[in-house]
Amino acid sequence: MAATSDATRETMIINMGPQHPSTHGVLRLVLELDGEYVVSCRPVLGYLHTGIEKNTEYRTWQQGVTFVTRADYLSSLFNELAYCLAVERLLGIEAPPRAQVIRVMVNELNRIASHLVWIATTSLELGAVSMMLFGFRERENILAIFEMVTGLRMNHAYIRIGGLRMDLPDGAEERIRGFLGLMPGRIGEYENLLTGNPIWRQRNAGVGYLPTEELLALGVTGPVLRAAGLAHDLRKRAPYCGYETYEFDVPTREESDCFARYQVRMEEMRQSLRIVEQCLERLEPGPVMIEDPKLRWPAELSVGPDGIGNSERYVKHIMEESMEALINHFKIVTQGIRVPAGEVYQAVESPRGELGHYVVSNGGNRPYRTHIRGPSFVNLQAIPKMIEGGLIADVIACVASLDPVMGDADR
Amino acid sequence: MRPDELAELLRGRFPELLLARGEVTLTVPREELLATLEGLRKEGELGFDFLSDVTATDWPGAAPRFWVAYHLLSLRWMHRLRVKVGLAADDPELPSVTSLFPTANWHEREVFDFFGIAFEGHPDLRRIELPEGWVGHPLRKDHPMGGVNTSYRGAYIPPPDQRGL
Numbered sequence: 001m002a003a004t005s006d007a008t009r010e011t012m013i014i015n016m017g018p019q020h021p022s023t024h025g026v027l028r029l030v031l032e033l034d035g036e037y038v039v040s041c042r043p044v045l046g047y048l049h050t051g052i053e054k055n056t057e058y059r060t061w062q063q064g065v066t067f068v069t070r071a072d073y074l075s076s077l078f079n080e081l082a083y084c085l086a087v088e089r090l091l092g093i094e095a096p097p098r099a100q101v102i103r104v105m106v107n108e109l110n111r112i113a114s115h116l117v118w119i120a121t122t123s124l125e126l127g128a129v130s131m132m133l134f135g136f137r138e139r140e141n142i143l144a145i146f147e148m149v150t151g152l153r154m155n156h157a158y159i160r161i162g163g164l165r166m167d168l169p170d171g172a173e174e175r176i177r178g179f180l181g182l183m184p185g186r187i188g189e190y191e192n193l194l195t196g197n198p199i200w201r202q203r204n205a206g207v208g209y210l211p212t213e214e215l216l217a218l219g220v221t222g223p224v225l226r227a228a229g230l231a232h233d234l235r236k237r238a239p240y241c242g243y244e245t246y247e248f249d250v251p252t253r254e255e256s257d258c259f260a261r262y263q264v265r266m267e268e269m270r271q272s273l274r275i276v277e278q279c280l281e282r283l284e285p286g287p288v289m290i291e292d293p294k295l296r297w298p299a300e301l302s303v304g305p306d307g308i309g310n311s312e313r314y315v316k317h318i319m320e321e322s323m324e325a326l327i328n329h330f331k332i333v334t335q336g337i338r339v340p341a342g343e344v345y346q347a348v349e350s351p352r353g354e355l356g357h358y359v360v361s362n363g364g365n366r367p368y369r370t371h372i373r374g375p376s377f378v379n380l381q382a383i384p385k386m387i388e389g390g391l392i393a394d395v396i397a398c399v400a401s402l403d404p405v406m407g408d409a410d411r
Numbered sequence: 412m413r414p415d416e417l418a419e420l421l422r423g424r425f426p427e428l429l430l431a432r433g434e435v436t437l438t439v440p441r442e443e444l445l446a447t448l449e450g451l452r453k454e455g456e457l458g459f460d461f462l463s464d465v466t467a468t469d470w471p472g473a474a475p476r477f478w479v480a481y482h483l484l485s486l487r488w489m490h491r492l493r494v495k496v497g498l499a500a501d502d503p504e505l506p507s508v509t510s511l512f513p514t515a516n517w518h519e520r521e522v523f524d525f526f527g528i529a530f531e532g533h534p535d536l537r538r539i540e541l542p543e544g545w546v547g548h549p550l551r552k553d554h555p556m557g558g559v560n561t562s563y564r565g566a567y568i569p570p571p572d573q574r575g576l
Binding site (some may be wrong): 045046049051053054055057058059090092137159208216217218219230232237238342343344347354356358360368371373377378380410411 | 431432433434460461462463464466468469480482483486489491493512513514516518521525538539540541542549550556575
């Protein structure tokens with residue numbers, strides 16, 4: 001008798017990941033299964049740990065941007081923004097108005113790109129393959145805009161301490177306007193494909209439910225929390241970069257399941273488009289970098305045929321016209337800037353939730369400590385609660401609904 | 412509540428409170444950490460019910476050597492507070508706050524992993540980012556970056572200048 005009941009209770013341990021195609025990178029889940037049901041789940045992280053925090057301690061403040069941008073590689077501009085806002089607060093400076101508007105604009109475009117990757121990969125994992133192609137197709141438009149504006153498709157290092165690396169190139173505004181004309185119809189197409197689709201609904205509705213209190217106890221933020229009915233968005237509730245002056249809504253749902261998270265993200269893309277439109281209206285000529293020669297990055301850059309290059313006018317200036325400019329350039333580029341001692345925690349609303357940068361300075365020319373509070377890292381803690389007791393097939397939908405980026409979780 | 416109002420409200424109980432760059436920082440001894448966080452979490456006017464982040468900094472040669480920082484947020488009032496605990500170099504241990512804030516679980520594992528700071532009462536204190544069996548705690552300042560032998564389960568990678576790249 002005892003042997004029989006033991007046999008029926010026998011569970012199996014399997015590894016999902018780290019190379020499973022639906023783990024959004026290299027997440028490993030150790031699942032204990034009883035038939036099709038998940039008894040327990042243990043997430044294993046660290047496969048994409050690259051020591052970004054340690055690395056910044058060995059580089060100048062300006063070089064820090066190029067490291068943090070690689071943490072959450074799907075929303076790199078948010079990392080840059082959080083880091084730069086933190087350092088700017090330590091320095092007691094503020095970027096010029098035009099830079100602030102462009103920062104908001106590229107961030108919101110980045111949010112749309114990130115959500116597009118989310119909808120593309122999620123639908124691929126749940127079997128809606130054509131949606132994958134559509135999502136990446138539209139994201140390509142945004143990456144082309146980024147390439148035009150920043151010189152790079154990803155890991156831009158575009159937002160710099162004190163402003164931006166360079167101004168918008170000619171034709172960028174028209175290109176963004178063109179995208180604004182195209183995108184609303186495309187979001188409508190996605191919803192036509194998915195929202196009423198019976199398979200999509202079955203895979204998502206009622207799956208991965210967690211009550212609001214549990215989400216908060218586990219530190220979950222972003223669209224997942226808003227899909228549980230809490231309109232918690234740092235852009236509204238703790239504004240930075242002048243977000244309080246933009247008109248946009250914070251979409252929420254009450255159901256707190258994977259379907260609600262899908263609906264929230266779709267609506268967020270529309271709201272981001274609204275913000276980008278307002279940014280274009282507000283753009284007024286002006287500097288995009290602070291004036292202080294002791295703090296600003298001296299080189300003037302422009303996007304050349306190779307993607308990025310020095311402005312010829314500036315190179316002529318330091319090489320032929322002004323010895324002082326050359327000395328200043330050399331000093332700032334090789335030694336970096338000094339940042340007064342202190343510590344700040346700067347949080348921004350990334351596509352995945354609260355992205356916080358805790359930056360500590362001891363008064364030197366390098367960060368003493370940079371800590372990234374990655375929303376993917378914190379949100380992943382909710383995975384066991386979401387899937388234990390559920391079906392193994394729902395594991396895929398639940399992980400996807402959190403939208404984890406392992407670069408952000410492992411850093 | 413604005414940071415200065417928050418500082419004013421808390422100053423009576425925490426005279427050593429620091430208000431700098433719009434952020435309020437409290438320093439508490441580790442024996443009082445749990446009671447302080449519990450009090451801050453409950454009270455209506457403060458209501459720090461959300462733990463954003465836990466992390467640490469290492470200051471070798473200074474006393475205390477380690478500072479563990481807790482970043483609290485009040486979801487209702489949207490004010491933030493940093494609570495810091497100093498730890499001596501030879502005794503890097505403090506109570507876990509997972510009983511108050513379950514989200515601290517992974518944060519504390521990360522601090523343990525990178526700094527070798529132990530959290531008493533943590534349900535599952537293991538490394539989280541680095542593999543089990545890793546030697547050392549790399550975010551400590553005395554842990555060098557590069558130029559060291561990387562040993563993991565018998566694997567050997569020579570320092571960068573000897574790899575013949």
